[in-house]
Amino acid sequence: MSERAKLVTLGVVGAVLAIVVVVVLVGRGGGDDGGETATPVTKDVKLAKPEAGSVVEKGEVAHVKMETTEGDFTIDLDTTDWPVTANSFAYLTEKGFYDGLGFHRIVPDFVIQGGDPTGTGSGGPGYSVVETPPKGTKYPIGTVAMAKTGAEAPGTSGSQFYVVTGTSSGFDPVYAIVGKVTDGMDVVEKIGRLGDPSSPTGAPTKQVVIKKATLEQG
Numbered sequence: 001m002s003e004r005a006k007l008v009t010l011g012v013v014g015a016v017l018a019i020v021v022v023v024v025l026v027g028r029g030g031g032d033d034g035g036e037t038a039t040p041v042t043k044d045v046k047l048a049k050p051e052a053g054s055v056v057e058k059g060e061v062a063h064v065k066m067e068t069t070e071g072d073f074t075i076d077l078d079t080t081d082w083p084v085t086a087n088s089f090a091y092l093t094e095k096g097f098y099d100g101l102g103f104h105r106i107v108p109d110f111v112i113q114g115g116d117p118t119g120t121g122s123g124g125p126g127y128s129v130v131e132t133p134p135k136g137t138k139y140p141i142g143t144v145a146m147a148k149t150g151a152e153a154p155g156t157s158g159s160q161f162y163v164v165t166g167t168s169s170g171f172d173p174v175y176a177i178v179g180k181v182t183d184g185m186d187v188v189e190k191i192g193r194l195g196d197p198s199s200p201t202g203a204p205t206k207q208v209v210i211k212k213a214t215l216e217q218g
Helices: 012-016 085-095 185-192
Strands: 062-068 073-079 103-107 112-113 143-146 161-164 177-183 210-217
Touching: 062 177, 085 112, 085 210, 103 161, 103 185, 112 185, 161 185, 177 185
Parallel strands: none
Antiparallel strands: 062 073, 062 210, 073 177, 103 112, 112 161, 143 161, 143 177
């Protein structure tokens, strides 16, 4: 597997990304392209691990709407095939964990990655869950999956997630899936164009912030 395809969230990325020093979300209004200038918050939050099915049950219809400074997109949670991962993502959303966090890694035609409370690529919610991917698991464009370190077991999830925006690199079947983007993929693609192709860390050329993540059930 290529180095580009290794979605390692701890250590390596954290050591080379710039430290986020501003800890308040500052909206400065929209520009001609409809986007806003904002700074991600940082959070020192340690949450208890959720019980299985505590927020969304297996087979339940549920969505997460991500309102960002570049527009909104909606994730359909896959509670049927990935109930543990979907429940954890719903739990974090319900707790307001994602509100104010940024996309710290944007690799054009590959992924956009966010959900790190430190903004460095090394943070998490204080717990992890594991849901081992079956052999042959695929990650087509629009897939939302959870990032993990190379040392962690396949299917480990904290809070960092990524949305697949390209097919130029393959993925090993080691990442737990949250669901897929069913509305606003144009916004995801727009965010995906805000990465520096020459950056080895996927540093964004513009800060993109999740203003609000909302869980919708039923």
